[in-house]
Amino acid sequence: MRITCPHCRESVATRSSVRPNAALYWAYAQCVNPECGWGGKIQIEFVTTRAPSQNPQPDVQIPADPELRRLLREQLLAGSY
Numbered sequence: 001m002r003i004t005c006p007h008c009r010e011s012v013a014t015r016s017s018v019r020p021n022a023a024l025y026w027a028y029a030q031c032v033n034p035e036c037g038w039g040g041k042i043q044i045e046f047v048t049t050r051a052p053s054q055n056p057q058p059d060v061q062i063p064a065d066p067e068l069r070r071l072l073r074e075q076l077l078a079g080s081y
């Protein structure tokens, strides 16, 4: 995934990420364009689950994607789970 500057659309360099919880990253971004120079924080969050983990951690709760919910409901109704 290429991340670009919100102002000039040049690439940004990222560094020193922190992970406040298992589903969230914060990284500090710096625009590489010397004529722009914007810097700030970006956030990446795991927001839905599309395929459940085979090794789930009890403290990680990432809601099911609506598509996964629909598939699970169909499997339940078909009695094939």
Ligand SMILES: [Zn+2]
Pocket: 005, 006, 007, 008, 009, 010, 031, 032, 033, 036, 037, 038
């Ligand atoms: Zn920029």
